[in-house]
Amino acid sequence: MSLESNIKASIRDVPDFPKPGIMFKDITPIFENQVLCNEITEGFIKAISVKPNAIVGIESRGFLFGILLANKLNVPFILVRKAGKLPYKTISHEYALEYGTSKIEMHTDSIKKGWNVLIHDDLLATGGTADAAAHLVEQQGAKVSGFSFVVELGFLNGKQKLNIHSNNITCLAQY
Amino acid sequence: MSLESNIKASIRDVPDFPKPGIMFKDITPIFENQVLCNEITEGFIKAISVKPNAIVGIESRGFLFGILLANKLNVPFILVRKAGKLPYKTISHEYALEYGTSKIEMHTDSIKKGWNVLIHDDLLATGGTADAAAHLVEQQGAKVSGFSFVVELGFLNGKQKLNIHSNNITCLAQY
Numbered sequence: 155m156s157l158e159s160n161i162k163a164s165i166r167d168v169p170d171f172p173k174p175g176i177m178f179k180d181i182t183p184i185f186e187n188q189v190l191c192n193e194i195t196e197g198f199i200k201a202i203s204v205k206p207n208a209i210v211g212i213e214s215r216g217f218l219f220g221i222l223l224a225n226k227l228n229v230p231f232i233l234v235r236k237a238g239k240l241p242y243k244t245i246s247h248e249y250a251l252e253y254g255t256s257k258i259e260m261h262t263d264s265i266k267k268g269w270n271v272l273i274h275d276d277l278l279a280t281g282g283t284a285d286a287a288a289h290l291v292e293q294q295g296a297k298v299s300g301f302s303f304v305v306e307l308g309f310l311n312g313k314q315k316l317n318i319h320s321n322n323i324t325c326l327a328q329y
Numbered sequence: 330m331s332l333e334s335n336i337k338a339s340i341r342d343v344p345d346f347p348k349p350g351i352m353f354k355d356i357t358p359i360f361e362n363q364v365l366c367n368e369i370t371e372g373f374i375k376a377i378s379v380k381p382n383a384i385v386g387i388e389s390r391g392f393l394f395g396i397l398l399a400n401k402l403n404v405p406f407i408l409v410r411k412a413g414k415l416p417y418k419t420i421s422h423e424y425a426l427e428y429g430t431s432k433i434e435m436h437t438d439s440i441k442k443g444w445n446v447l448i449h450d451d452l453l454a455t456g457g458t459a460d461a462a463a464h465l466v467e468q469q470g471a472k473v474s475g476f477s478f479v480v481e482l483g484f485l486n487g488k489q490k491l492n493i494h495s496n497n498i499t500c501l502a503q504y
Contacts, residue, residue: 166416166417168416168417171416172413172416178416180416180417182408182415182416182417182436182439185396185399185405185406185407185408186383186405186406186407186439187405188399188400188403188404188405188406189403191396191400191406192400208361213389214388214389214392214410215392217389217390217392217393217396218392218396218406221360221366221392221393221396221397222396222397222400224360224363225363225366225367225397228363228364229363230360230361230362230363231360231361231363231366231393232360232361233357233360235389238347240357241341241343241346241347241353241355241357242341242343242355242357261357264357264361
Protein backbone atom coordinates (compact mmCIF):
# COMPACT_ATOMS: atom_id res chain seq x y z
CA MET A 155 0.00 0.00 0.00
CA SER A 156 1.11 3.57 -0.61
CA LEU A 157 1.81 5.94 2.26
CA GLU A 158 -1.37 7.85 1.37
CA SER A 159 -3.56 4.76 1.60
CA ASN A 160 -1.86 3.74 4.88
CA ILE A 161 -2.65 7.16 6.30
CA LYS A 162 -6.24 7.09 5.07
CA ALA A 163 -6.73 3.63 6.59
CA SER A 164 -5.84 5.15 9.98
CA ILE A 165 -8.02 8.25 9.70
CA ARG A 166 -11.45 8.04 11.25
CA ASP A 167 -14.43 9.97 9.87
CA VAL A 168 -16.43 11.53 12.70
CA PRO A 169 -19.76 13.01 11.52
CA ASP A 170 -21.11 16.30 12.92
CA PHE A 171 -17.90 17.40 14.69
CA PRO A 172 -17.24 20.09 15.79
CA LYS A 173 -20.69 21.07 14.52
CA PRO A 174 -23.61 19.53 12.59
CA GLY A 175 -22.91 18.88 8.91
CA ILE A 176 -19.12 18.64 9.23
CA MET A 177 -17.35 15.29 8.62
CA PHE A 178 -14.26 15.53 10.83
CA LYS A 179 -11.06 13.76 9.81
CA ASP A 180 -9.76 12.31 13.09
CA ILE A 181 -6.03 11.61 12.86
CA THR A 182 -5.55 10.50 16.49
CA PRO A 183 -5.40 6.76 15.54
CA ILE A 184 -2.24 7.55 13.53
CA PHE A 185 -0.38 8.30 16.77
CA GLU A 186 -1.16 4.83 18.06
CA ASN A 187 1.06 3.40 15.29
CA GLN A 188 4.64 4.59 15.58
CA VAL A 189 5.76 2.68 12.47
CA LEU A 190 3.29 4.78 10.49
CA CYS A 191 4.44 7.90 12.36
CA ASN A 192 8.00 7.21 11.19
CA GLU A 193 6.82 6.69 7.60
CA ILE A 194 4.96 10.00 7.72
CA THR A 195 7.98 11.84 9.14
CA GLU A 196 10.16 10.30 6.39
CA GLY A 197 7.53 11.27 3.81
CA PHE A 198 7.77 14.90 4.94
CA ILE A 199 11.57 14.85 4.87
CA LYS A 200 11.69 13.37 1.34
CA ALA A 201 9.52 16.23 0.08
CA ILE A 202 11.69 19.00 1.55
CA SER A 203 13.45 21.09 -1.11
CA VAL A 204 15.77 23.06 1.22
CA LYS A 205 16.85 21.70 4.62
CA PRO A 206 15.16 24.06 7.09
CA ASN A 207 16.98 25.76 9.97
CA ALA A 208 13.93 25.25 12.18
CA ILE A 209 10.47 23.67 12.28
CA VAL A 210 7.47 25.71 13.38
CA GLY A 211 4.57 23.63 14.73
CA ILE A 212 1.06 24.97 15.24
CA GLU A 213 -0.80 24.22 18.49
CA SER A 214 -1.75 21.63 19.37
CA ARG A 215 -1.91 18.67 16.96
CA GLY A 216 0.83 20.34 14.90
CA PHE A 217 3.17 19.81 17.86
CA LEU A 218 3.15 16.06 17.27
CA PHE A 219 4.75 15.61 13.83
CA GLY A 220 6.39 19.01 14.30
CA ILE A 221 8.61 17.79 17.12
CA LEU A 222 9.21 14.41 15.43
CA LEU A 223 10.38 16.26 12.29
CA ALA A 224 12.61 18.66 14.24
CA ASN A 225 14.07 15.77 16.21
CA LYS A 226 14.81 13.70 13.10
CA LEU A 227 16.39 16.70 11.32
CA ASN A 228 18.17 17.87 14.51
CA VAL A 229 16.90 21.46 14.18
CA PRO A 230 15.05 23.72 16.66
CA PHE A 231 11.33 23.22 17.19
CA ILE A 232 9.38 26.46 17.61
CA LEU A 233 5.86 26.61 19.05
CA VAL A 234 3.06 28.69 17.55
CA ARG A 235 0.24 29.01 20.08
CA LYS A 236 -3.08 30.75 20.49
CA ALA A 237 -2.83 34.27 21.95
CA GLY A 238 -1.98 34.43 25.66
CA LYS A 239 -0.43 30.97 25.98
CA LEU A 240 3.26 31.75 25.41
CA PRO A 241 4.83 33.31 28.51
CA TYR A 242 7.74 35.35 27.10
CA LYS A 243 7.79 38.30 24.66
CA THR A 244 5.76 37.45 21.58
CA ILE A 245 4.79 38.73 18.17
CA SER A 246 1.26 37.99 17.07
CA HIS A 247 -0.82 37.82 13.89
CA GLU A 248 -4.59 38.10 13.71
CA TYR A 249 -6.51 36.39 10.92
CA ALA A 250 -10.11 35.95 9.79
CA LEU A 251 -12.20 32.90 10.59
CA GLU A 252 -15.60 32.01 9.12
CA TYR A 253 -17.12 34.02 11.96
CA GLY A 254 -14.85 36.50 13.76
CA THR A 255 -11.07 36.42 14.08
CA SER A 256 -8.33 34.45 15.79
CA LYS A 257 -4.82 35.35 16.88
CA ILE A 258 -1.65 33.26 17.09
CA GLU A 259 1.71 34.05 18.66
CA MET A 260 5.37 33.08 18.59
CA HIS A 261 8.21 33.99 20.97
CA THR A 262 10.32 36.83 19.56
CA ASP A 263 13.70 35.17 20.22
CA SER A 264 13.10 31.84 18.49
CA ILE A 265 13.76 32.67 14.85
CA LYS A 266 16.97 34.15 13.44
CA LYS A 267 17.08 36.47 10.41
CA GLY A 268 17.81 34.68 7.16
CA TRP A 269 16.69 31.26 8.37
CA ASN A 270 14.70 28.87 6.22
CA VAL A 271 11.72 27.70 8.27
CA LEU A 272 9.34 24.81 7.60
CA ILE A 273 5.80 25.24 8.95
CA HIS A 274 3.90 22.13 10.04
CA ASP A 275 0.29 21.49 11.00
CA ASP A 276 -1.80 18.34 10.97
CA LEU A 277 -4.45 19.54 8.52
CA LEU A 278 -4.65 22.07 5.66
CA ALA A 279 -8.18 23.46 5.35
CA THR A 280 -8.54 27.10 4.23
CA GLY A 281 -4.89 27.77 5.15
CA GLY A 282 -5.72 30.69 7.44
CA THR A 283 -3.68 29.54 10.42
CA ALA A 284 -0.66 28.39 8.38
CA ASP A 285 -0.74 31.70 6.47
CA ALA A 286 -0.73 33.59 9.80
CA ALA A 287 2.22 31.47 11.00
CA ALA A 288 4.05 32.30 7.74
CA HIS A 289 3.51 36.00 8.37
CA LEU A 290 5.07 35.60 11.83
CA VAL A 291 8.12 33.90 10.27
CA GLU A 292 8.52 36.55 7.57
CA GLN A 293 8.02 39.49 9.97
CA GLN A 294 11.15 38.28 11.73
CA GLY A 295 13.28 38.36 8.58
CA ALA A 296 13.20 34.62 7.92
CA LYS A 297 11.92 32.74 4.89
CA VAL A 298 9.24 30.05 4.71
CA SER A 299 10.99 27.22 2.88
CA GLY A 300 7.91 25.00 2.90
CA PHE A 301 4.77 23.70 4.55
CA SER A 302 3.92 20.15 5.57
CA PHE A 303 0.50 18.75 6.46
CA VAL A 304 -0.71 15.22 7.04
CA VAL A 305 -4.13 15.87 5.50
CA GLU A 306 -5.40 18.34 2.89
CA LEU A 307 -9.07 19.19 2.36
CA GLY A 308 -8.48 20.14 -1.28
CA PHE A 309 -11.92 21.65 -1.92
CA LEU A 310 -11.06 24.53 0.46
CA ASN A 311 -8.14 25.71 -1.74
CA GLY A 312 -5.72 26.27 1.12
CA LYS A 313 -2.68 25.79 -1.16
CA GLN A 314 -3.63 28.90 -3.13
CA LYS A 315 -3.43 31.01 0.01
CA LEU A 316 -0.03 29.58 1.01
CA ASN A 317 1.65 29.83 -2.42
CA ILE A 318 2.63 33.46 -1.78
CA HIS A 319 4.98 32.21 0.96
CA SER A 320 6.34 29.01 -0.59
CA ASN A 321 5.25 26.57 -3.28
CA ASN A 322 6.90 23.65 -1.46
CA ILE A 323 3.62 22.46 0.11
CA THR A 324 3.45 18.81 1.11
CA CYS A 325 0.14 17.11 1.94
CA LEU A 326 0.46 13.36 2.37
CA ALA A 327 -3.26 12.49 2.23
CA GLN A 328 -5.74 14.39 0.09
CA TYR A 329 -9.52 14.59 0.27
CA MET B 330 27.07 19.02 33.69
CA SER B 331 24.26 16.79 34.91
CA LEU B 332 21.04 16.40 32.94
CA GLU B 333 19.22 18.40 35.62
CA SER B 334 21.61 21.35 35.33
CA ASN B 335 21.42 21.18 31.51
CA ILE B 336 17.63 21.36 31.72
CA LYS B 337 17.70 24.21 34.23
CA ALA B 338 20.11 26.16 32.02
CA SER B 339 17.48 26.00 29.25
CA ILE B 340 14.49 26.97 31.40
CA ARG B 341 13.55 30.62 31.41
CA ASP B 342 11.94 32.29 34.44
CA VAL B 343 9.09 34.57 33.35
CA PRO B 344 7.76 36.73 36.21
CA ASP B 345 4.03 37.44 36.65
CA PHE B 346 2.77 34.80 34.17
CA PRO B 347 -0.01 33.77 33.83
CA LYS B 348 -0.87 36.18 36.67
CA PRO B 349 0.90 38.63 39.01
CA GLY B 350 3.10 37.00 41.64
CA ILE B 351 3.74 33.76 39.72
CA MET B 352 7.24 32.96 38.42
CA PHE B 353 6.56 30.82 35.35
CA LYS B 354 9.05 28.13 34.32
CA ASP B 355 9.19 28.45 30.52
CA ILE B 356 10.46 25.22 28.95
CA THR B 357 10.03 26.28 25.31
CA PRO B 358 13.80 26.94 24.85
CA ILE B 359 14.38 23.22 25.51
CA PHE B 360 12.64 22.37 22.23
CA GLU B 361 15.12 24.51 20.32
CA ASN B 362 17.86 22.04 21.33
CA GLN B 363 17.19 18.56 19.98
CA VAL B 364 20.36 17.11 21.55
CA LEU B 365 18.93 18.08 24.94
CA CYS B 366 15.50 16.72 23.88
CA ASN B 367 17.13 13.35 23.19
CA GLU B 368 18.91 13.41 26.57
CA ILE B 369 15.60 14.14 28.31
CA THR B 370 13.81 11.35 26.44
CA GLU B 371 16.63 8.94 27.38
CA GLY B 372 16.44 10.20 30.99
CA PHE B 373 12.75 9.29 31.11
CA ILE B 374 13.37 5.86 29.58
CA LYS B 375 16.18 5.04 32.05
CA ALA B 376 13.81 5.75 34.95
CA ILE B 377 11.01 3.45 33.69
CA SER B 378 10.48 0.40 35.92
CA VAL B 379 8.08 -1.51 33.61
CA LYS B 380 8.07 -0.97 29.82
CA PRO B 381 4.69 0.64 29.18
CA ASN B 382 2.22 -0.55 26.52
CA ALA B 383 1.35 3.06 25.73
CA ILE B 384 2.23 6.66 26.56
CA VAL B 385 -0.49 9.12 27.52
CA GLY B 386 0.41 12.78 26.89
CA ILE B 387 -1.51 15.71 28.33
CA GLU B 388 -2.46 18.65 26.08
CA SER B 389 -0.61 20.54 24.87
CA ARG B 390 3.01 20.78 26.06
CA GLY B 391 2.75 17.16 27.22
CA PHE B 392 2.34 16.17 23.56
CA LEU B 393 5.97 17.09 22.86
CA PHE B 394 8.02 14.67 24.99
CA GLY B 395 5.00 12.35 25.02
CA ILE B 396 5.26 11.62 21.30
CA LEU B 397 9.09 11.52 21.40
CA LEU B 398 8.88 8.91 24.19
CA ALA B 399 6.24 6.84 22.40
CA ASN B 400 8.24 7.01 19.17
CA LYS B 401 11.49 5.94 20.86
CA LEU B 402 9.74 3.07 22.69
CA ASN B 403 7.64 2.15 19.62
CA VAL B 404 4.37 2.14 21.58
CA PRO B 405 1.04 3.94 20.96
CA PHE B 406 0.74 7.61 21.88
CA ILE B 407 -2.63 8.55 23.36
CA LEU B 408 -3.86 12.13 23.64
CA VAL B 409 -5.53 13.57 26.73
CA ARG B 410 -7.26 16.83 25.85
CA LYS B 411 -9.49 19.44 27.44
CA ALA B 412 -13.21 18.67 27.22
CA GLY B 413 -14.77 19.05 23.77
CA LYS B 414 -11.55 18.76 21.74
CA LEU B 415 -11.48 15.03 20.95
CA PRO B 416 -13.94 14.16 18.16
CA TYR B 417 -14.77 10.50 18.83
CA LYS B 418 -16.42 8.79 21.84
CA THR B 419 -14.68 9.88 25.03
CA ILE B 420 -14.56 9.27 28.76
CA SER B 421 -13.97 12.30 30.91
CA HIS B 422 -12.79 13.20 34.40
CA GLU B 423 -13.52 16.44 36.21
CA TYR B 424 -11.12 17.77 38.81
CA ALA B 425 -10.78 20.77 41.13
CA LEU B 426 -8.66 23.80 40.31
CA GLU B 427 -7.73 26.63 42.69
CA TYR B 428 -10.93 28.33 41.53
CA GLY B 429 -13.57 26.16 39.87
CA THR B 430 -13.10 22.88 38.03
CA SER B 431 -11.62 21.55 34.79
CA LYS B 432 -12.39 18.48 32.71
CA ILE B 433 -10.13 16.32 30.54
CA GLU B 434 -11.01 13.57 28.08
CA MET B 435 -9.58 10.54 26.32
CA HIS B 436 -10.96 8.48 23.43
CA THR B 437 -12.64 5.28 24.67
CA ASP B 438 -10.94 2.96 22.18
CA SER B 439 -7.32 3.90 22.82
CA ILE B 440 -6.45 1.89 25.93
CA LYS B 441 -6.74 -1.88 26.29
CA LYS B 442 -7.57 -3.64 29.56
CA GLY B 443 -4.52 -4.83 31.46
CA TRP B 444 -2.10 -2.42 29.78
CA ASN B 445 0.64 -0.61 31.67
CA VAL B 446 0.42 3.06 30.77
CA LEU B 447 2.96 5.83 31.38
CA ILE B 448 1.51 9.33 31.82
CA HIS B 449 3.58 12.29 30.68
CA ASP B 450 3.24 16.04 31.14
CA ASP B 451 5.79 18.83 31.02
CA LEU B 452 5.33 20.06 34.58
CA LEU B 453 4.20 18.58 37.91
CA ALA B 454 2.57 21.24 40.08
CA THR B 455 -0.32 20.14 42.36
CA GLY B 456 -0.76 16.97 40.29
CA GLY B 457 -4.46 17.61 39.63
CA THR B 458 -4.34 17.07 35.87
CA ALA B 459 -2.04 14.03 35.99
CA ASP B 460 -4.24 12.51 38.72
CA ALA B 461 -7.31 13.03 36.49
CA ALA B 462 -5.47 11.38 33.57
CA ALA B 463 -4.60 8.45 35.85
CA HIS B 464 -8.28 8.04 36.74
CA LEU B 465 -9.12 7.88 33.03
CA VAL B 466 -6.51 5.13 32.54
CA GLU B 467 -7.72 3.11 35.53
CA GLN B 468 -11.42 3.48 34.65
CA GLN B 469 -10.59 1.59 31.46
CA GLY B 470 -9.07 -1.36 33.30
CA ALA B 471 -5.44 -0.41 32.69
CA LYS B 472 -2.68 0.31 35.19
CA VAL B 473 -0.59 3.45 35.58
CA SER B 474 2.97 2.11 35.50
CA GLY B 475 4.52 5.54 36.04
CA PHE B 476 4.55 9.28 35.50
CA SER B 477 7.20 11.41 33.84
CA PHE B 478 7.60 15.17 34.03
CA VAL B 479 10.37 17.48 32.90
CA VAL B 480 9.92 19.89 35.83
CA GLU B 481 8.59 19.45 39.38
CA LEU B 482 7.51 22.33 41.61
CA GLY B 483 8.24 20.35 44.78
CA PHE B 484 6.64 22.78 47.22
CA LEU B 485 3.19 21.95 45.77
CA ASN B 486 3.46 18.27 46.85
CA GLY B 487 2.13 16.84 43.57
CA LYS B 488 3.94 13.52 44.11
CA GLN B 489 1.81 12.82 47.20
CA LYS B 490 -1.35 13.05 45.10
CA LEU B 491 0.02 10.72 42.40
CA ASN B 492 1.45 8.03 44.70
CA ILE B 493 -1.95 6.29 44.94
CA HIS B 494 -1.61 5.45 41.21
CA SER B 495 2.10 4.67 40.94
CA ASN B 496 5.26 5.48 42.89
CA ASN B 497 7.37 5.44 39.72
CA ILE B 498 7.32 9.23 39.35
CA THR B 499 10.17 10.79 37.39
CA CYS B 500 10.89 14.53 37.50
CA LEU B 501 14.13 15.47 35.79
CA ALA B 502 14.44 19.02 37.18
CA GLN B 503 13.24 20.01 40.61
CA TYR B 504 12.43 23.40 42.10
